[in-house]
Each structure stands twice: as structure tokens, then as C-alpha cells.
Amino acid sequence: MDDNSRTARWERWAGIPLGVASLVYLGSYAVWVLGEDLPQPVRDLFLAVMAASWALFVVDYAVRWSLSGQRLHFVHRHWLDTVVVVLPLLRPVRVVRVYDALQQRRGERPTMSLQGRVILYAGLSTGLLGFACSLSVYRFEHTAPNATIRTFGDSLWWAASTLSTVGYGDVAPVTLPGRLVAAVLMGCGLALLGAVTGSFSSYLMQRFARGEDEERPPGS
Template sequence: MDDDSRTARWERRADTPLAVASLLYLGSYAVQVLGEDSLPRPLIVLCLVVMLTSWALFVVDYAVRWRLSGEGVRFAHRHWLDTVVVLLPLLRPVRVVRVYEAVQRRRGQPKMSLQALVMLYAGLSSLLLGFGAALSVYRFEHRVPGATIRTFGDSVWWVCSTLSTVGYGDMVPVTVPGRLVAVVLMGCGLALLGAVTGSFSSYLMQRFARQDETRRPPGV
């Protein structure tokens, strides 16, 4: 059996468990951040254990696919998104879309169009990235003197205005980690917004082209 088929088999088997692990990671991180002042210490420690265990699964998956690819150090360059996901496990639930596609194929149902798939990926990525960024910024900012982001609601509002590239400026991070999150969020916001806009424009152009073909008289 060649390396490509071995890698494909591994990815099919690992997709669902890793998507579940990522959701557990996200939920545990949220509980840890939002409940650190009110929840019992053992529960906070349990959330930390779940987070570390989930992250370890991502690292194992990355290492196995690196080994099966046979590409050596080129794997990190060619699969840069997978490398980012290892560093930012909150994005791992995006793989749920791949699980959905696999189920659709097994049932013999038509796959999603490329434009719809891109918009679904971008929308899901925006939600996951925004929620993770809101948690992170709230954790870094809400206790700092002079901070304008005091509640989780403030953090969500800041994320929405930043991710949509509006940037009202009424709330801004003042810590170095918070500003690093802002830089990443601004870059991702531009990329995701461009992906959705381009895919939607392409979808409209295809629809108009099909309508034009159906209205055109035969032989013209």
C-alpha cells in the first residue's frame, strides 16, 4: 500500500475523533476562562487536563501524517495550515465540514459546490476564531488597570467589530498578548471576508450565466 492511501486512511479514521477533541478543547477553555473565579479548583484542573489531552491528540495526528507523507521538513511548508491548527487547536472543528462531506459521499448525495464549501469553511472559521479570540482577550484584559474590555460581552463586541474590519475603536486591548490576538484577528478577518465575498460573487456569476443560457434561443 502506498503512502498516499495510508495517509488517506489515517485521515478518514482521525477526522471525527479529532473534531470531537477540538470541541472538547474549546468547551474546556471556555469553562476555564469564564469560570476561573467561581468554579471549584478541581473542575478548573479537569478542564486544563482535557485541553492538554486534546492538544496532545492534535500533535500526534500531525506527527503521524508527517511520517506517512515522507516529505520531511517540506511537510510543514506544504501543509502550513495544519501547522497553524496544531498551534491554534480552536480551529480544528472546521474539520467537521470534511466529516459532513464524507457522509454525503457515502450516502450517494451530491457534494456541495466549491463556492458553498468555501463560504461554509469561512463562516465556521469566523465563528470559532471569533469565540476563541473573545475568550483570550477577555482573559488577558479584564483585570488590567485602564482596560476598556471589562466583561465577556465587551470582548465579543470588540471581536465582532474587529473581525468584520469595522473597528469602531470604542474598545481596544491594552496588553501585549491582547494586541497580538488583535493582529491575528485583523489578518484573518481580511482573509475570511475576501474569501466569502469572492465565493459569493463567483456563485452569482455562475447563476446569471446559467439563466442567460436558458433564455438564449436555440442555435444562437
């Protein structure tokens, strides 16, 4: 059995567990950030769950690297997976692969069109990324001097205005970690929203073109 088939088997097996781990990580991170009044042992428990979830991503990355046989070439050929392992903010986005993993386990081809899958994946990724960035910015900002983001609601509002490129400027990060998170959100958010807009436009064009073909008289 060659390396590609072994890698494909591993990805089919690990897809759903990693998707669940993504949601567990995001939920644990949300409780850890927002539950400041919780007893310290409880907060430590959720921190341990986050660490365990991260360990699963590291194991997956190491296994696929080993199976690929590409050595250092694997890092730049799978740069997104590398970034997901390094940056905690992007780990929840891993959940979008669950649909593909389910289809592969059943031996079925995806039932959704390419445009529909891109819109679904990019839209879901945008929402997960925005929520994760909101949590991180709130964590760094709400106790900082001269901060304008004091509540989690402020953080959600900031993420929504940033992702939509509106940028009202009424709330903005003032700390260095908060601004680094903002840079990640701006870069990734614009790319994901661009994918949604482009795929939806392509879908509409195909629908309109199909409608014109159906309305055109035969032989014209």
C-alpha cells in the same frame, strides 16, 4: 500500499475524532476562561481536557508527518496544520473538516457545490475563530489596568467589529497578549471573509449567467 494511500486512510479515520476534539477543546476553554468562580479542581479538570485534546492534534500531526515521508518538507507544505498545532486559537477551526471526513468514510463525493463548500467552511471558520479570539482576549484583558474590555460581551463586540473591518475603536486590547490575538484575528478573519465574499460573488455570477442562457431564444 504507498504513502499517499496510507495518509488518506488515516485522514478518513481521524477526521471525525479530531472534529469532536476541536469542539471539546473550545467548550473546555470557554468554561475554563468564563468559569472563574468554579472550584479549582473543576477548572483543573477542564484544563486537563484541553491538554488531552491538544495531544490528539499532536498525534495526528506526527502520524501524517511519518506517513508522508517528506521529512522537513512536510512542515512548509502543510503550514496550516503546523500553525493549528502551535496556536491554540486555531484548533477549533479543525471542526470544518468533519463534512469531508463523513463523505470520505461513506465513499461519496461532496454533494455541495464548490462555492457552497467554501462559503460554509469559511463562514463556520470565521465564527469559530471569532469566538475563540473573544475568549482569549477576555482572558487577558478583563483584569488589566486601563482595559476597555471588561466583560465577555465587550470581547464579543470587539471581535465582531474587528472581523467586519468596521473597527469602532470603543473597545480595544491594551495588553501585549491581547494585541497578538487581535493580530491573528485580523489576518485570518480578513482572509476567511474574503473567501466568503469571493465565493458568494462567483455563485451569483454563475446563477445570473445561467438565467440569461435560459431566457435567450434558441439560435440567437
